Amino acid sequence: MRDPIRVxxxxxxxxxxxxxxxxxxxRGLQIVGAYARRSQRAGLDLGRVIGLERNxxxxxxxxxxxxxxxxxxxVALQATCSRLDDALGEVxxxxxxxxDVISIAEELSHPASRSQPIAEELGRLAREHxxxxxxxxxxxxFVFDLLIITLTGVCADVQSITxxxxxxLSPYGPSVLNSQGVGLSPEAFANGLANGTVVGHIGxxxxxxxxxxxxxxxxxxxxxxxxxxxxxxxxxxxFIKVEPGDAAGCLHTALAYRDDTALITLxxxxxxxxxxAGVRTxxxxxxxxxxxxxxxxxxxxxxxxxxCALAVNMIPRVLNAAPGLYSMADLPVPAALLGxxxxxxxQAL
Amino acid sequence: MRDPIRVxxxxxxxxxxxxxxxxxxxRGLQIVGAYARRSQRAGLDLGRVIGLERNxxxxxxxxxxxxxxxxxxxVALQATCSRLDDALGEVxxxxxxxxDVISIAEELSHPASRSQPIAEELGRLAREHxxxxxxxxxxxxFVFDLLIITLTGVCADVQSITxxxxxxLSPYGPSVLNSQGVGLSPEAFANGLANGTVVGHIGxxxxxxxxxxxxxxxxxxxxxxxxxxxxxxxxxxxFIKVEPGDAAGCLHTALAYRDDTALITLxxxxxxxxxxAGVRTxxxxxxxxxxxxxxxxxxxxxxxxxxCALAVNMIPRVLNAAPGLYSMADLPVPAALLGxxxxxxxQAL
Numbered sequence: 001m002r003d004p005i006r007v008x009x010x011x012x013x014x015x016x017x018x019x020x021x022x023x024x025x026x027r028g029l030q031i032v033g034a035y036a037r038r039s040q041r042a043g044l045d046l047g048r049v050i051g052l053e054r055n056x057x058x059x060x061x062x063x064x065x066x067x068x069x070x071x072x073x074x075v076a077l078q079a080t081c082s083r084l085d086d087a088l089g090e091v092x093x094x095x096x097x098x099x100d101v102i103s104i105a106e107e108l109s110h111p112a113s114r115s116q117p118i119a120e121e122l123g124r125l126a127r128e129h130x131x132x133x134x135x136x137x138x139x140x141x142f143v144f145d146l147l148i149i150t151l152t153g154v155c156a157d158v159q160s161i162t163x164x165x166x167x168x169l170s171p172y173g174p175s176v177l178n179s180q181g182v183g184l185s186p187e188a189f190a191n192g193l194a195n196g197t198v199v200g201h202i203g204x205x206x207x208x209x210x211x212x213x214x215x216x217x218x219x220x221x222x223x224x225x226x227x228x229x230x231x232x233x234x235x236x237x238x239f240i241k242v243e244p245g246d247a248a249g250c251l252h253t254a255l256a257y258r259d260d261t262a263l264i265t266l267x268x269x270x271x272x273x274x275x276x277a278g279v280r281t282x283x284x285x286x287x288x289x290x291x292x293x294x295x296x297x298x299x300x301x302x303x304x305x306x307x308c309a310l311a312v313n314m315i316p317r318v319l320n321a322a323p324g325l326y327s328m329a330d331l332p333v334p335a336a337l338l339g340x341x342x343x344x345x346x347q348a349l
Numbered sequence: 350m351r352d353p354i355r356v357x358x359x360x361x362x363x364x365x366x367x368x369x370x371x372x373x374x375x376r377g378l379q380i381v382g383a384y385a386r387r388s389q390r391a392g393l394d395l396g397r398v399i400g401l402e403r404n405x406x407x408x409x410x411x412x413x414x415x416x417x418x419x420x421x422x423x424v425a426l427q428a429t430c431s432r433l434d435d436a437l438g439e440v441x442x443x444x445x446x447x448x449d450v451i452s453i454a455e456e457l458s459h460p461a462s463r464s465q466p467i468a469e470e471l472g473r474l475a476r477e478h479x480x481x482x483x484x485x486x487x488x489x490x491f492v493f494d495l496l497i498i499t500l501t502g503v504c505a506d507v508q509s510i511t512x513x514x515x516x517x518l519s520p521y522g523p524s525v526l527n528s529q530g531v532g533l534s535p536e537a538f539a540n541g542l543a544n545g546t547v548v549g550h551i552g553x554x555x556x557x558x559x560x561x562x563x564x565x566x567x568x569x570x571x572x573x574x575x576x577x578x579x580x581x582x583x584x585x586x587x588f589i590k591v592e593p594g595d596a597a598g599c600l601h602t603a604l605a606y607r608d609d610t611a612l613i614t615l616x617x618x619x620x621x622x623x624x625x626a627g628v629r630t631x632x633x634x635x636x637x638x639x640x641x642x643x644x645x646x647x648x649x650x651x652x653x654x655x656x657c658a659l660a661v662n663m664i665p666r667v668l669n670a671a672p673g674l675y676s677m678a679d680l681p682v683p684a685a686l687l688g689x690x691x692x693x694x695x696q697a698l
Contacts, residue, residue, distance in 0.1 A: 022505045142503060146682070150499055153662050153683030154491060154655035156371045216688020283644075289685065291654050295632075295646040302640045306503035309639075313502050332679055333495070334502030336638065339565020 004030035005315065005341055008071060008099070009046070010090055011079035012036050012060060014173060015104060017050035018308035019077050024056075026312065028341035033071035035090075036060040037080055064090060068097050075318060077311050078103035082202050084114045091122070095131040100318045102311050108135030109145070110206035110327050123325035132318045134326045136334075138306040139165060140203030143283050144266050145210040146328045151285055151293050152215060158289035161211065164267040166281045167300045168274050169249055174239045180250045180270055181228060183240045189228040189247045200226045200252035201268045208256045208264055214329045217263060219256045226252045235273045248272055313337055316344035353379035354664065354690055357420060357448070358395070359439055360428035361385050361409060363522060364453060366399035367657035368426050373405075375661065377690035382420035384439075385409040386429055413439060417446050424667060426660050427452035431551050433463045440471070444480040449667045451660050457484030458494070459555040459676050472674035481667045483675045485683075487655040488514065489552030492632050493615050494559040495677045500634055500642050501564060507638035510560065513616040515630045516649045517623050518598055523588045529599045529619055530577060532589045538577040538596045549575040549601035550617045557605045557613055563678045566612060568605045575601045584622045597621055662686055665693035 007029050009020055016034075023029050034046045039062050041049065047056035061067040076094045081087050084107035091108070094101050112119035126133050135141060143165055152158055169180060181189045181198035192198030208222055228247035235242040242248050249271025256264040274281055282298030313334035321331055337344070356378050358369055365383075372378050383395045388411050390398065396405035410416040425443045430436050433456035440457070443450050461468035475482050484490060492514055501507055518529060530538045530547035541547030557571055577596035584591040591597050598620025605613040623630055631647030662683035670680055686693070 025505070138503065147499065149684045150496065150682040152685035154487065154650050154658055155685040156374070156654055156658040156661070158685045158687060214684035216686060216690075216692060218688070290658075291651045293646065293650055295644045297642065297644040301503050301642055305505055305640050309503055309505040312505070329684070330681055333499040333682060335498045335563035335678070336501035336504040336507045337565060338507060339567070341565075343565060 002342060004028055005075065005319070005345065006030055006032045006071065006073045007315070008032060008068070008073035008076040009034040010064070010076055012041060012046065012049045013079065015304070015308060016079035018304060019079055019311050020046060020050045022308050022312045023077070026337050026341055027339065028343070029315065031056070031058060032073055033067050034058050034060050035064050035067055036062060064093055068094065068099065073099055075100040075102065075315055078105060079311070080105075082106045084108060084111055084118065088118065088122070091133060092125060095122070095125050095129050095133060098129045098131050100132045102314050102318055103133070103135045104137045104307055104311050105135060106137065106140055106202040107206065109137065109140035109203065110135070110210050111325065113205040113209045119325060126325050127323045130323045132321045132323055132326065134314060134318055134328065134331060136310045136314050136328055138301060138303040138310065139201070140206040140210070141328050142306065142310060143301065144203070144207035146333070148211055148285055149214045149329050150333070151287055151295065152289070154293060155287060155289040155291065158215065158287055160263050160265070160288045162265040162267070162286045164284045165300055166269050166274065166279060167303060168272065168281050169270050170237050170272045171304065177237075177240050177272070181247045182249055182272055183242050184228070184247045185245070186228055186230065186247070193226055198226070198250065200250045201270065204252070204254035204266055207266060208254060210327050210329050211264060212256070217258070219258050219263060222254055222256050224252065224254045226250055229269055229271045231277065233276055235276055237272050240272065242272065248277070309336070310334055316341055319345045320347060351691060353377055354424065354668070354694065355379055355381045355420065355422045356664070357381060357417070357422035357425040358383040358428075359413070359425055361390060361395065361398045362428065364653070364657060365428035367653060368428055368660050369395060369399045371657050371661045372426070375686050375690055376688065377692070378664065380405070380407060381422055382416050383407050383409050384413050384416055385411060413442055417443065417448065422448055424449040424451065424664055427454060428660070429454075431455045433457060433460055433467065437467065437471070440482060441474060444471070444474050444478050444482060447478045447480050449481045451663050451667055452482070452484045453486045453656050453660050454484060455486065455489055455551040456555065458486065458489040458552065459484070459559050460674065462554040462558045468674060475674050476672045479672045481670045481672055481675065483663060483667055483677065483680060485659045485663050485677055487650060487652040487659065488550070489555040489559070490677050491655065491659060492650065493552070493556035495682070497560055497634055498563045498678050499682070500636055500644065501638070503642060504636060504638040504640065507564065507636055509612055509614070509637045511614040511616070511635045513633045514649055515623065515628060516619055516652060517621070517630050518619050519586050519621045520653065526586070526589050526621070530596045531598055531621055532591050533577070533596045534594070535577055535579065535596070542575055547575070547599065549599045550619065553601070553603035553615055556615060557603060559676050559678050560613060561605070566607070568607050568612060571603055571605050573601065573603045575599055578618055578620045580626065582625055584625055586621050589621065591621065597626070658685070659683055665690055668694045669696060
């Protein structure tokens with residue numbers, strides 16, 4: 001049996017910890033190092049940081065280049081940020097060392113949505129250094145793009161696409177809740193939108209561009225709207241309290257138009273305790289075409305564990321791909337990894 | 350603008366005609382020839398044969414090798430048969446001429462399910478002649494395999510998978526209805542099962558092996574059962590009459606076991622006019638895992654148009670792939686082709 005696939009973890013927050021716990025369960029994978037941005041984490045043992053009762057003998061490290069040179073990973077899983085600009089330093093360094101990268105940074109799911117020149121440069125760098133880069137996650141990366149694209153595969157023609165993802169923010173921590181404006185008065189929510197502290201969902205641009213590229217659709221513009229979901233009742237989580245009349249979350253929608261026709265409509269209301277307002281969570285994809293296709297799931301695919309699983313499950317796909325920058329629609333689909341991951345990897349590592 | 354992608358059609362029955370009508374709508378594709386097995390079709394114009402009101406200037410041809418040499422296609426779409434043995438002569442001849450092949454023959458969706466040596470030999474032949482081969486269709490090829498595999502991609506672990514496809518056979522012609530035992534008495538249905546004229550669904554073995562290979566699951570055995578769906582009432586289509594007490598269709602199920610645990614359960618009741626028995630058609634996929642995933646669609650994705658669309662929509666995926674034999678889970682997912690197909694093809698033709 002050949003040696004394990006050497007995995008480097010970047011980020012040890014909630015998502016990084018979830019990724020690590022999944023990767024540790026997989027035969028044929030070995031976490032060989034863990035990078036943390038926060039200097040106060042340096043030297044801590046990964047096992048403790050991700051909530052295990054034992055040490056793993058993997059000390060968190062703040063110097064990425066030194067860590068790369070010491071542990072020589074085959075693939076890195078990045079869970080440190082959301083934005084392309086913020087992700088790019090780490091990704092470029094990994095790529096220059098010839099290491100494949102799977103990132104859950106939302107804007108990495110389709111970098112050209114943010115910047116065509118950056119995407120081209122990153123693709124060139126990846127090919128030059130024989131590295132493969134892909135961004136993944138539940139959304140962007142799966143529900144609003146890969147799954148939609150896959151379902152259009154049965155269509156001879158498509159007139160329009162509508163997808164809705166209604167989810168529950170209750171399990172999330174302060175940074176997600178704040179970015180969705182949870183707990184804010186209507187005025188504070190409006191101010192948060194204006195000053196950029198209330199963001200809503202990150203990924204509509206990426207999902208829409210992935211769909212359009214896969215289908216060959218040309219669009220003129222994307223219109224996004226964000227509005228508070230005002231609560232009728234008191235709601236609370238361990239991290240936040242919402243008074244009646246204040247925002248329990250954010251209803252964020254994006255419409256992609258050609259002329260005055262909305263070709264793609266993506267609707268994503270996110271709030272804490274939606275059940276208190278009688279709201280049923282779920283994912284719905286509706287394709288108006290030949291044939292019509294409609295798929296529904298309730299409750300929604302839970303975003304946290306799904307994003308962590310996708311990052312791990314893409315490992316064999318990325319190791320098998322030719323060097324370059326990919327979106328999830330450019331590679332074979334991920335699958336749950338239930339056997340030895342090495343058996344799924346075709347090329348020599 | 351470079352020249353169109355040259356498409357050769359094999360088969361001009363109901364499915365071949367559907368494929369042709371879709372391919373004719375796509376920018377960047379050109380049907381350059383049509384092969385028919387039936388000698389009485391030789392010389393007929395494809396346009397008339399597929400139900401258009403006009404000639405296309407494409408005469409049906411019975412000599413495949415001669416046709417290949419005359420029209421020099423880039424890709425061939427095979428809609429002539431269901432079984433691997435029956436498909437192999439045409440596929441091998443195309444491959445030896447370096448032509449990519451997309452087949453809707455059910456057993457081509459995962460040839461190793463039928464014969465590992467044949468699959469290996471076909472893969473070797475494809476690589477030797479720089480051709481790519483894939484089998485597709487709604488089922489096998491999509492609902493019971495690609496879609497299930499894709500959905501497991503969000504799972505950290507999977508305990509079991511259950512999928513049900515309840516569909517309506519009313520639109521189908523005599524050969525499909527006969528293979529499902531529609532109109533037979535219970536005794537005649539049992540005899541049909543025994544003598545192989547009642548077949549039920551072709552593709553359970555292929556779908557199960559595709560799932561197991563993608564997930565790395567090992568199974569001991571697959572158990573299939575077929576039983577008549579006996580009608581309480583009179584039902585009829587233009588091609589068949591069903592008396593009360595006789596079979597309106599076939600309930601075909603397949604279970605894949607490890608030890609005594611059913612890891613995969615696929616349930617596929619097919620009958621004419623299910624609504625007369627109060628049966629709601631639809632597709633359901635349920636994954637018991639971390640997280641649980643359940644998706645539902647009603648009515649079912651219609652099999653006829655979906656299979657034809659998948660065959661056409663896979664063209665850019667197959668043209669882009671490295672030479673070899675693939676299943677649908679080995680290539681990037683298909684997407685509806687709404688723009689110029691040539692823009693999706695990366696390599697020189």
